[in-house]
Amino acid sequence: MSPRKEKSAGRTAYVNARLLDPASRLDAMGGVLIDGEAIADFGPHLAKERVAKKRGRGLPKDSRVVDCRGKCLAPGLVDMRMEIGDLGAAVRAAVSGGVTSMVCLPNTQPVIDDMSVVEFVARRARKQGLAKVYPYGAVTKGLKGQELAELGLLAEAGAVAFTDGTRAVADAQVMWRALSYASTFGLMIVQHPEEPSLAHQGAMNAGETATRLALVGIPTEAEVIMIERDLRLAALTGGRLHIAHLSTAAGIEAMRQAKKRGLNVSCDTAPPYFALNENAVGDYRTFAKLSPPLRAEDDRKAVVEGLRDGTIDAIASDHTPRDEESKRLPFAQAAPGGIGLNTLLAVSLELYHNGHLGLLDVLRLVTSAPAGLLGLRAGRLEKGAPADLVLFDPDAAWKVDADRLIGKAKNSPFDGRPVQGRVLMTVVDGRPVYRPQA
Amino acid sequence: MTQGGMDNVHFPHRHLLGIEGLSPEEISILLDRSESYVEQNRRADKTTRILHGRTVINLFFEESTRTRTSFELAAKRLGSDLINMAVATSSVKKGETLIDTAMTLNAMHPDVLVVRHPDSGAVQLLSEKVNCAVINGGDGSHEHPTQALLDALTIRRRLGRLSGLLVAICGDILHSRVARSNIHLLNTMGARVRLIAPKTLIPFEVERMGVEVFHDMAAGIKDCDIVMMLRLQQERMTGNFLPSIREYFHFFGLDYAKLANAKPDALIMHPGPMNRGVEIDTEVADDVGRSVIREQVEMGVAVRMAVLELLTDNLDRGRMPAPKAAAPAKNKPKKKRSRR
Numbered sequence: 001m002s003p004r005k006e007k008s009a010g011r012t013a014y015v016n017a018r019l020l021d022p023a024s025r026l027d028a029m030g031g032v033l034i035d036g037e038a039i040a041d042f043g044p045h046l047a048k049e050r051v052a053k054k055r056g057r058g059l060p061k062d063s064r065v066v067d068c069r070g071k072c073l074a075p076g077l078v079d080m081r082m083e084i085g086d087l088g089a090a091v092r093a094a095v096s097g098g099v100t101s102m103v104c105l106p107n108t109q110p111v112i113d114d115m116s117v118v119e120f121v122a123r124r125a126r127k128q129g130l131a132k133v134y135p136y137g138a139v140t141k142g143l144k145g146q147e148l149a150e151l152g153l154l155a156e157a158g159a160v161a162f163t164d165g166t167r168a169v170a171d172a173q174v175m176w177r178a179l180s181y182a183s184t185f186g187l188m189i190v191q192h193p194e195e196p197s198l199a200h201q202g203a204m205n206a207g208e209t210a211t212r213l214a215l216v217g218i219p220t221e222a223e224v225i226m227i228e229r230d231l232r233l234a235a236l237t238g239g240r241l242h243i244a245h246l247s248t249a250a251g252i253e254a255m256r257q258a259k260k261r262g263l264n265v266s267c268d269t270a271p272p273y274f275a276l277n278e279n280a281v282g283d284y285r286t287f288a289k290l291s292p293p294l295r296a297e298d299d300r301k302a303v304v305e306g307l308r309d310g311t312i313d314a315i316a317s318d319h320t321p322r323d324e325e326s327k328r329l330p331f332a333q334a335a336p337g338g339i340g341l342n343t344l345l346a347v348s349l350e351l352y353h354n355g356h357l358g359l360l361d362v363l364r365l366v367t368s369a370p371a372g373l374l375g376l377r378a379g380r381l382e383k384g385a386p387a388d389l390v391l392f393d394p395d396a397a398w399k400v401d402a403d404r405l406i407g408k409a410k411n412s413p414f415d416g417r418p419v420q421g422r423v424l425m426t427v428v429d430g431r432p433v434y435r436p437q438a
Numbered sequence: 439m440t441q442g443g444m445d446n447v448h449f450p451h452r453h454l455l456g457i458e459g460l461s462p463e464e465i466s467i468l469l470d471r472s473e474s475y476v477e478q479n480r481r482a483d484k485t486t487r488i489l490h491g492r493t494v495i496n497l498f499f500e501e502s503t504r505t506r507t508s509f510e511l512a513a514k515r516l517g518s519d520l521i522n523m524a525v526a527t528s529s530v531k532k533g534e535t536l537i538d539t540a541m542t543l544n545a546m547h548p549d550v551l552v553v554r555h556p557d558s559g560a561v562q563l564l565s566e567k568v569n570c571a572v573i574n575g576g577d578g579s580h581e582h583p584t585q586a587l588l589d590a591l592t593i594r595r596r597l598g599r600l601s602g603l604l605v606a607i608c609g610d611i612l613h614s615r616v617a618r619s620n621i622h623l624l625n626t627m628g629a630r631v632r633l634i635a636p637k638t639l640i641p642f643e644v645e646r647m648g649v650e651v652f653h654d655m656a657a658g659i660k661d662c663d664i665v666m667m668l669r670l671q672q673e674r675m676t677g678n679f680l681p682s683i684r685e686y687f688h689f690f691g692l693d694y695a696k697l698a699n700a701k702p703d704a705l706i707m708h709p710g711p712m713n714r715g716v717e718i719d720t721e722v723a724d725d726v727g728r729s730v731i732r733e734q735v736e737m738g739v740a741v742r743m744a745v746l747e748l749l750t751d752n753l754d755r756g757r758m759p760a761p762k763a764a765a766p767a768k769n770k771p772k773k774k775r776s777r778r
Contacts, residue, residue, distance in 0.1 A: 141681075146678075147676075147678060147681070148678050148680070148681040150682050150684065150685040151681060151683055151684050151685075152688065152689050153684070153685050153688060173678065174678055177638050177677075177678040177679065178678075180637045180638045181636055181637060181638045181678075181680070181681070183637050183653075183680075184636040184637040184653040184689075186651070186691075237637070238637075244684070262649040263722075
């Protein structure tokens, strides 16, 4: 048992908070009463520190009370896509960003294509006692894109869905069988939407910037071709398909039409794709080398619109820690990927501050929506559910300084960016696990 | 009576290429006739001379031990001459086409050809080119009519009927000729058929063949009278139909836990050869109270004797299948059998 756990005994009341629960559209002054590790009660009736009379609605006498000073108290964030790298660093980065549950890609060492690895990852994460880690299982053995992994057994061991991570399941027949086989058990396949033969050796988005920088470009068609293929395979098999990190207008339009046709598909995007465009690559900035690549401004706008009109179901951090050695290289050789756990909330809140989405809508995309897609009991206020919460100030301004972000890797594509929205406290299973240093 | 000819109980087809298209009456004729051979095969003297002078050729383009042996025994117990033609020794390896092989054999005046071929439809193609009767011993994933008949005979002898039974067929439906023939036969005879398999092993739109599809063993087996397991062919592992044997057995292998969902006295069937620990748990397979797998093999010989007899019987009618209008039921009572 972790030493932190001892603090969780007894009851704690978080009062005087702006209570936000996107799932129930609750936005009101209120409080949350935590008993041990679970939410015992919540709502406007707990707004003030008021001890319950005989059978009245209020706080039990022995409650410790935390005054939230009117700040926002919401379910902890659920990040449906992150690469784990160093587990200890990842869970610390997560709670510093208000993330209390996250789903890690199977591209760990060893790959999550065996039941024992599923259990190993979950057990190691539990020991840390910080953010909860749920694993994706591999679609194919060794992520090689050839032979199906044991999807049924992996799911029984705890894999929440299946993906080959940063690799697309490229072979159409393998994807066909994967969707078909997964539907035997009602499991979801998450696809990295990029036709590898079109992205071959590509370093950034194909276009004027790539031409001026003389870098090999990845056309947006690489995304939409894979999406349209997979949509057809999903329709053919009745399989459950989720498209990860959408980045192009064409890809989003394909998803929009598929949903209109009634296909049971979903998708997400990541903050870089609605907050940045290919100009961030600037003068060969390798922190802006991502996969899929940052796209043109029109694509970025389309991502915002996709989030606004509900085509895009969720926002994931796409956290991809990379060490300095793999980024301090010529752009073409640098590893793609950026960290995102620390900045998930702040950058997502830009959608609110810029007037694209309401506060509850933004929160929903990083809490109840991803939790719902993956069937996690998280991301919403619910009596009896684990007390995973984030207290934040949506207006507090700060500047992203990659070197000062909590965690190990520093490769944030948002380095130097002024943002609004600061995590004040993160609570996991009733225990405060993060408070910013003054 | 077992040596009786079938002058008055007529099976109005020249070949037995499949179950599809047979009427309930025709299937009953085959099963009734098989019944009498079960007794004959249990006697010390198993041989008759009904097919004396006839030539039966086992023409197998695909490996087989059980079916070939079963046909061989059936033909010999009826007193016919039998030749086994195996692929390895035939001229097919030298590039002769299927039709050339058929014509060559036809020139030798066989009475019955028993044909197994790895391609669906190959047996029918061959049957169009020869003058003798052709029995489909299994064509690709298409049909294996004598297997379905022997399964039906086994069920009928155990439970007294086929109509109204609930039968679960589990496993590799997609590649199974046994499944297809059984679906046709059971549906024709008024049984209800459920298919249970991972989705990758269920053929497209198979529901339109009049079956219910399940992907969960417990749900599919629930209340079934018969649980029919299919052999899982190991080569299916490479085509991404399944991830592993371990996973397949966990979810779709028949063990007592899953079997508990069926009727308490449900029978377990398997066309063989079994993969113990892949599609069926050893204990379940050997459960003498419930497994009728050995009995199926026994019924196989009886069924094949009946088919050989009824088809050669038709040869006497002028080497032509009797047209339906000319069915001989008019002035002869159907049920009575007369000696030849």
